Amino acid sequence: MREQPTEPTEPTGSTGSTEQVTPTGAGPVSHAIFRVARLHRALAGRLLRETGLHTGQELILMALWDHGPQRQVDLVAAVETDAPTMARSIARLEKSGLVRRSASPDDRRAVIVEATEASLALRAKVVDAWAELERLTTTGLDPARQAEILANLGLLESVLTEAGH
Amino acid sequence: MREQPTEPTEPTGSTGSTEQVTPTGAGPVSHAIFRVARLHRALAGRLLRETGLHTGQELILMALWDHGPQRQVDLVAAVETDAPTMARSIARLEKSGLVRRSASPDDRRAVIVEATEASLALRAKVVDAWAELERLTTTGLDPARQAEILANLGLLESVLTEAGH
DNA sequence: ACGCTTTAGTTGTTCGGCTAAGTATCCGAC
DNA sequence: GTCGGATACTTAGCCGAACAACTAAAGCGT
Numbered sequence: 001m002r003e004q005p006t007e008p009t010e011p012t013g014s015t016g017s018t019e020q021v022t023p024t025g026a027g028p029v030s031h032a033i034f035r036v037a038r039l040h041r042a043l044a045g046r047l048l049r050e051t052g053l054h055t056g057q058e059l060i061l062m063a064l065w066d067h068g069p070q071r072q073v074d075l076v077a078a079v080e081t082d083a084p085t086m087a088r089s090i091a092r093l094e095k096s097g098l099v100r101r102s103a104s105p106d107d108r109r110a111v112i113v114e115a116t117e118a119s120l121a122l123r124a125k126v127v128d129a130w131a132e133l134e135r136l137t138t139t140g141l142d143p144a145r146q147a148e149i150l151a152n153l154g155l156l157e158s159v160l161t162e163a164g165h
Numbered sequence: 166m167r168e169q170p171t172e173p174t175e176p177t178g179s180t181g182s183t184e185q186v187t188p189t190g191a192g193p194v195s196h197a198i199f200r201v202a203r204l205h206r207a208l209a210g211r212l213l214r215e216t217g218l219h220t221g222q223e224l225i226l227m228a229l230w231d232h233g234p235q236r237q238v239d240l241v242a243a244v245e246t247d248a249p250t251m252a253r254s255i256a257r258l259e260k261s262g263l264v265r266r267s268a269s270p271d272d273r274r275a276v277i278v279e280a281t282e283a284s285l286a287l288r289a290k291v292v293d294a295w296a297e298l299e300r301l302t303t304t305g306l307d308p309a310r311q312a313e314i315l316a317n318l319g320l321l322e323s324v325l326t327e328a329g330h
Numbered sequence: 331a332c333g334c335t336t337t338a339g340t341t342g343t344t345c346g347g348c349t350a351a352g353t354a355t356c357c358g359a360c
Numbered sequence: 361g362t363c364g365g366a367t368a369c370t371t372a373g374c375c376g377a378a379c380a381a382c383t384a385a386a387g388c389g390t
Contacts (some may be wrong), residue, residue: 035245038377041377050233084347109354109355111369134192134194137198150197152317160301251337
């Protein structure tokens with residue numbers, strides 16, 4: 001039978017200043033990703049609250065602000081989510097008056113999404129919130145460490161993308 | 166303490182142009198965390214699908230398997246979520262017959278949650294899924310790199326915890 | 331005893347993430 | 361042309377995440 005892997009209780013010494021208890025002592029990297037992601041998401045949500053947006057909506061608006069009107073499928077690719085989530089998010093943003101939808105002249109299946117003028121009032125706040133998020137995320141980390149973290153996250157991303165082929 | 170290593174390029178007023186203002190590029194680390202988290206979560210969800218569990222439920226079961234019957238508040242601390250989410254997850258697990266709830270003899274407010282015998286049938290699969298998740302997450306990364314990643318994630322976690330006090 | 335605060339859980343609501351299923355349209359092969 | 365597959369989008373349902381508001385019980389000070 002599958003025995004419990006009691007091996008990775010103490011992977012390495014390294015700069016072990018943050019020893020976290022991992023359930024079943026398994027998957028230290030996975031658990032760490034879980035925890036960081038949840039904390040980061042919570043922090044982002046809190047910073048965005050004063051803009052009235054929810055986590056994820058700001059990514060859609062930023063894509064529209066930066067690259068202009070797009071089809072929903074382009075937005076899906078830009079924020080890396082799925083079509084159903086995008087459809088509902090767009091519907092909510094439309095109901096809030098932040099985006100506008102129109103039929104594509106080229107493709108009758110496609111819907112062109114566009115940021116409204118009203119949304120521009122939020123742009124500064126959103127950019128500010130993201131800058132603050134980044135600042136809080138990297139507080140106390142020297143540039144070398146930040147570069148290292150960024151490289152490692154990029155590495156994880158490519159590995160995970162490969163794994164999820 | 167207000168070091169801003171990477172000054173985000175302010176979009177100014179060039180609305181509609183195709184200037185390279187990387188979507189959500191204002192926060193490279195934040196954006197990277199977002200992407201890695203989403204990929205990792207998706208991969209975890211896919212691996213857990215064959216166990217019939219949903220992302221997050223396995224953490225609760227793992228805590229119960231490892232540390233025995235606990236109060237819900239202990240589980241909340243163990244998996245680092247909040248009380249409402251835990252209450253609902255426990256209710257769903259109870260309806261699935263994977264956990265059992267009973268009143269605490271010491272504290273009439275508290276609910277003692279306990280894994281059922283039926284849940285033990287899932288344990289091997291869950292442990293296996295987590296091992297596979299960790300394997301896929303760290304494929305091609307040498308131990309030194311893994312330790313570095315782990316240290317950096319721990320660093321991010323402490324920073325984010327500090328920021329979100 | 332009496333209040334007040336804290337703690338443990340629950341319920342309601344809104345959101346994103348994901349799957350499954352369905353519709354409408356486009357496009358290439360025949 | 362017509363057909364089949366691919367594409368764009370929608371809808372419904374389940375789940376966790378987060379906030380607010382509530383009940384109940386415990387702890388504490390007076």
